[in-house]
Amino acid sequence: MGHKEKLDHWIKDLFRKADKNKDGRMNFKEVRDLLKMMNIDMNELHALHLFMMADKSASDTLEDDEFVLFYKMLTDRDDVLQLFRKYSGDGHKLTLCNLEEFLQKEQLETEISRQRILELVNKYEPSETAKSLQAMSIDGFLLYLSSADGLIFNPCQQRIYQDMTQPLCHYFISSSHNTYLLQDQLIGHSSVEGYIRALKRGCRCVELDCWDGSNGEPVVYHGHTFTSKILFKDVIIAVEKYAFTTSKYPVILSIENHCCVEQQRVMAQYLNEILGDKLLNVPLDGKIPDRLPSPQELIGKILIKGKKIGNHSGVAEDSLACEVSDEEEIADNDDEKAQHANSTHHSSKKPKRHLSRQLSDCVVYCKSVPFTSFDNSHLHSKFYEMSSFSESKARKLVRAAGADFVHHNSMFLSRIYPGGLRTDSSNLYPQDMWNVGCQLVALNFQTAGEEMDLNDGLFSQNGCCGYVLKPKFMRSCERRFDPENPQTMEGYQPVSLVIQVLDEEMDHGLSVLLEVQGILMSIL
Template sequence: MSKQTYRICCFQRKFKLKEAEAPDEIKELFGRFSENGIMTSEHLCKFLKDVQGEENVTKEEAETVMESALKLVHEHLNIVFHKKGLNLDGFFRYLFSDLNVSISTHKKVHHDMTAPLSHYFIYTSHNTYLTGNQLNSDCSDVPIIKALQQGVRVIELDMWPNSSKDNVDILHGGTLTPPVELIQCLKSIKEHAFVASEYPVIITLEDHLTPDLQAKAAEMVTQVFGDILFTCGTECLSEFPSPESLKGRIIISTKPPKEYLESKKTSEKENGSQKGKKSSEEKAWGAEISDLSQKMMAFSEKTLQNKDNGECQDDEADSHHENPNIQQNIAPEYKHLIAIQAGKSKGPTSEWLTVDPIKVKRVSLNEEKLINVALNHGQDLVRFTQRNLLRVYPKGMRVDSSNYNPLIGWMHGTQMVAFNIQGHGRPLWLMQGMFRANGGCGYVKKPELLLKTDANNEVHDPKRLLSVKTTLKVKVYMGKGWHLDFKRTHFDAYSPPDFYVKIGIAGVPADSRVKKTKAIEDNWIPTWNDEFEFPLTVPELALLRVEVHEYDMSEIDDFGGQTCIPVSELRTGIRAVPIYNEKGEKYPSVKLLMCFEFVKIMLHV
């Protein structure tokens, strides 16, 4: 037999797909919660209480679940089922279905939405109008629409005079990005703002306009948004309103205008120096989180030797020099639209971090300067963000629209961790995972840890190592669906894939770690039955991250899917875990069957 003939035979034999079979533990569970091979609604109710942790489920609710499960089974005629309940195959299919997903509340908002905006993490985008990289991709309203459809609540627009100096364009200044007109972006924002969420959309403006164009921009904003625009006159807010009170509203946030100065040369110098640089985003899995403390210290050693005075300047939002003698040129109608005023972050950090009891503001820092402030003023950051808004954005060298570790901002109370939503990589998966919480509405209530003060008026210290609160036990049973969503030759030309799962925690440094299952050879429907434990000191900020890869002995392992789930949203018990592609889009068929259990730590007195 020739080598080619052998390969063809091997190919045909290896790709014969076996039917998914329930693991032994699932078979045992079915035996416990069934009678004569049938699980009735009463059996299902007991299973939901005893195994799935749904202690308050009623018999009526269990009957509704059973009806939905029977309909699901009925759609697959090759499965035998009984009109009074589920057989083993039907129960197994139910466990793998969207009726039994891992994230809680079935996409309903369940956080308290009546606190000030400063009490929430907010889904925030950076340079939202860019279709790709930061240097020469198109500017368009299309990525703005996509961001809003994904639940993003903070849109950034950079306003510049057009080539004729008679209209307003949106573009990344000092680059080769072709512009899009402001009016087109505003209309698209209005049309799509509340498709994914009814909670407010904040537009952060980077303003490079002359006073007459500021007035023109104000006219466009007013005409497009009309009554849904939230304004508060010329006065600063003494406290931010709540997301609940701002449902269906558009909010403008920028610095109050002072003067117009061309800053193109500065922008060109900054961006031009970065053209040859490339950010290596795909480092060792989990390293960007688990080595958080070391990275912060490494940054400190490299860049902070000459910054012991604590000075920190926001070079994105503070690109204009200020001249108090040109105040009379301000367009008053433009200033009137600014509901959330952006403050300065120039000078000593201790000054701009001071909490004003009379008014609130928003301050912006780039990711490197956040680390600087976090290292030296961690508790002050937490205190500042209890009342004020902090926005963090990517450093200038991320010309490829990559992103950074969002946990550094979140663990210090940063509400607006601005990301290149059009980007790629693991940090973006964390961002997408965080905002799957609270029904995907784009607002996630910060944990009480970051909001409270003690009797001595002290706030949480992010550097302090806390005791373990709970341990998350995770068991990975099996996975299926790749044969439906991938070509048969996607992973290997002549044999089925060898899948393994990486699973870990992204959170505070003490909680962040990664583990891995064994690889299952030559199987489109792998069964692992591997169990892991993750002790958690701050479970409120922890994200469970899961990646599936296909082992390749000679090359880089192929990507087989990923997901990221807030630990606070996990439903206990045996659950179906939907898997997403590299862009964060859910695969139609690929799922993992996993089990989640929390073991509380008993404190000995």
């Protein structure tokens, strides 16, 4: 079928599914309910007026052909019609010359051949009469604008086009926070579905908050809240099944470990047994590494991010007392609480728990360590060590030492997570963190909004593989880029971009712009 036939067929198919009594007719209430199912927001009085116009049989119901007419009237685009008339000589059609002028002036296409224009007419024009005249009607014009050929997105970037052989720290990595949650962080529902959805969207780093469960089975949930619990085992089964359905590049399991040693051993057992060869628990090729591996080298592998027991004079302890959890206390996100703790001289140190050797051995390239200072990291940190920062702490570092943060992230992985006071699962603004080269900016994928639009925009390029190569000036250890003063960098050349969004819904138009901003971020 052609585009027009596909559209008509889709509308009629939805009509038939919504026709509960199968009489081939629908009244206004049924039509209104169907439109809501189709995510079409409408003014009811306007919709009723169009309903009555489409009801040619005057039966107060619509048959399938009448519903197609009603749908098209309801979704008529005045903005597209105005644009069409701007370039049309007679207001009824676009000649090849008219279409060429539109492509040059509005779409900014530079190399346009007559053959290319004819292909667009033949591909999108539903009218055979218009095709015979080598012209495009308003219907064909709308179909073209709604097609892949009319997208602002560069089709060359819909595949893997970037260098995937550089160290992991040289990439922005699509990352999820509280992946198990489908709602808020207090009473929300936990589900394995959260992991499946995130992985299918190309997410490459998911989070597991692990706690002791009954019958010796560790569970995943938001600790000390009323969120429901799911089995750690079930999460790992889902990860094994869906990790590489969208992207072949490595997945990182960010484990927040609150379990006793016995249940940590169970976790390690499940990781090894369920993930099998997909789990990377030894350095690549069995060699002592001297840098982080690349996404290309880690294709099909699952990495564990967590605490690791170091070697102590050759003594192989079965467990070791250490900080087993990576994220900071909620109080660290609240200046008032932190100040109160200091003024009363209360220790902010968490009690140390034992980390099992078996779980520790699952960690290779993503060893969690506390952050002290950029100077200390530069002098003493190993390339496989990484730190997690709450958004408030990260913001302070950005303001105080943005250039140092960029330099740090050219050598080490950094994970940023939303503050603990975001109990509604709202998101931090990721752009500020990407501007200093932070790779793993963890967002609540279950919460739609500007922040996720930016995230989707950035990671829609490079084949939606979840890895986007950072700009060259963010990968260099020699050059210092200051995000607060970019004009100080050699070769600084600002770019102005003007985009016209054809959309009647302003909220959706904003969403489109935010996705464009995300796409452009790594280019600029």
